[in-house]
Amino acid sequence: MSYSEQAPRHVGIIMDGNGRWAERRSQPRVFGHRAGAKAVRSVTEEATRMGIGQLTLFAFSTENWKRPPEEVKALMLLFGRYLRGEEERLLNNGIRLRAVGRLHELPKDVHNELERVMTSTQNGSALTLCLAINYGGHTEIADACKKLAERATSGAIRAEDIDEQAIQDALYQPDMPPLDLVIRTGGEMRLSNFLLWQAAYAELYLTPTYWPDFDGEQLRVAIADFHARNRRFGGLNEPQRKVG
DSSP states (O other): OOHHHHSOSEEEEEOOOHHHHHHTTTOOHHHHHHHHHHHHHHHHHHHHHHTOSEEEEEEEEGGGGGSOHHHHHHHHHHHHHHHHHHHHHHHHTTEEEEEESOGGGSOHHHHHHHHHHHHHTTTOOSEEEEEEEEEOHHHHHHHHHHHHHHHHHHTSSOGGGOSHHHHHHTSSOTTOOOOSEEEEOSSOOSOTTSSTTTTTTOEEEEOOSOGGGOOHHHHHHHHHHHHTSOOOTTSSSOOOOOOO
16 A cells, blocks of 8 residues: 555644744744745645645634734745745645635635635645645634525525535535644644534644644654554544545
8 A cells, every 4th residue: 555545635734833832032023934834845845745635724813813913924925935935836736726715805815815825736736735825714604604604594404404425515615625634833732723513523632843844754653653653533443444
């Protein structure tokens, strides 16, 4: 069996610790965000080599707008710079870029650049790199409920038609596979509203390493730990399910 056949289909990463990484170096928080952008490249390249199907990175939450305006502005500029600077590498490596969240609420220039790069890389088949931007798990589920309520009000569906599959179909990305593994850097022990529906049976891997110091080697360690788990999916003594 090749390693790609053993790799998790979908890995999500809560990229935490940029600000604390910078503060420990007596630098402004934006310095840590810039360093974190470099870590994205290392981890994405390793995920491609390992045969992971989709890598979803929590880049900016719906709650992050509460941060100081100068930090939010710097993050938006960094997103635009990342998209422009990484497009050629994504194309050369067969990486498809997607995004999930309330994308229409992003600054117009960032939204336009994001849409452009998603279109240019849409035929990539080596890895799907999904950025969760202006994303919140509660918001996604609430928006799905609104969509279903509107369909029910219009008579398109009945209340009894609403089941798990109907909710899945109303999410931002209905075709997003369930998460196999959620990695959180920075030492915190919470999901922070990240892909709550998709993470229902995800394995969790928590590391004290700040995101700028997390690299391809540490991703391999996390995946090795994942393979040591016995995933029962609510059952008893079931063999581990194949995740490739």
